[in-house]
Amino acid sequence: MADKKSSSKLGGIVSAVVGAIVVAAFVLYQAGIIDLGLEDGAAGPDGGAPSPGGGASVEQARTMLDELRVEAEDDPPGYDRAVFPHWSSQDGCDTRQTVLERSGENVEMNEDCRAVSGSWYSAYDGETFTDQQDLDIDHMVPLKEGWRSGAHAWTTEKREEFANDLESSPQLWAVSASTNRSKSDSDPADWMPPLESAHCEYAAAWIEVKHVWDLSVDPDEEAALRGVLDGC
Template sequence: MAKNPFSESGKPVSKLTAIAGTVVGALVIAAFALQQLGVIDLETDDSATAPQGSSGTASSDVGQAREQMEELRIEAEEDPPGYDRALFPHWDSGVEDNCTTRQVVLLRDGENVETDDDCQPVSGSWYSEFDGETFTEAQDLDIDHMVALKEGWRSGAHAWSTEQRQKFANDLDSSQLWAVSASSNRSKGDSDPADWLPPLESAHCDYVVSWIEVKHVWDLTVDPDEEAALREVLEGC
């Protein structure tokens, strides 16, 4: 059968258009064949369609947080008397070379950080995940305990030994320690996510994923309001 030199609208189809259509069709067929053979991957990038507010949180991290959430103990919060920050010895010295825990976090979380002979940062830049601000002076930053020491106390740490509390306060293995703006850290205080979330909404997913991880690692309890807040944020991640 002869090829129709006209489009459906009745207008002539140029030779160039016809050739282009043929080439595109051939490329599509070839790409499909290569995908089937495992030579190329035509999967779309999930990060391009990540939910707003997820801050690019990896789906695997969110999935793990959801699993860990189901393993947390939900209990009414206690506030046993006797809390004191001194019961959580923090900023151990000699953690890495001659650096304290605080200095290690500043080195880890900063860009182009240079230190003096005592491991104190003298230059560099730090991005505060809580409020989206960037700082060039280390003294403008606090090292936030994701699960604040007093919140830890209320969630079960009151029953720990001083040695356990010291490990919790200097925990570099989980996501317990964050270099953030002093203002955001002090605004947070010892609040849990039912009462405080970072001012930067796009940080909420990372924040609750970290919160859940720390509570899970340290087998700390979650109160009902806290649980509801965590689940609400996770639903949008």
């Protein structure tokens, strides 16, 4: 009987300690002191694959925006997409196919490292596609916009890294071809995704890319981004 009482008492102590740890961890998470990874890999609005955003929160985006240089765009001659070599090989697959593989659901790749089936959620318009030909890989900060914001002074090697950035910033998005082509090289002062619920994530991702790559924002662009964040 004594052994049973000791065991029960010990179990109660262990449960209390575990409960206290859980509560303490949640309090620290809410305070932003630790990251429990609760948002990592969050699904898209349709329950599909996560978007490449989800890095910077709105508050973090505000802080990063405060740190960006605000200046008129500099658009010297010499821009060509070829000065930003893109869709480079990534461990045997090119960047486009790598983005398709990571962004879709149930994606199957053939022996040539091409996505032959799967489904993809386009965060810009809320549409889901099952044919990769309906998708473009959008540069969150377009290459021409990067050029105007400081990339004209970079080496070709750095511009290639920017054009194929899979890890350091949310630069590459698999989206509907129609929205990507509608966007063209516009900044948020001139274009935002047609899906209004995507605006906060889009603005935060745009700011994060510019911050990571130390690119400037022009006054109209900065005002548009602040306007979006104020509504988030």
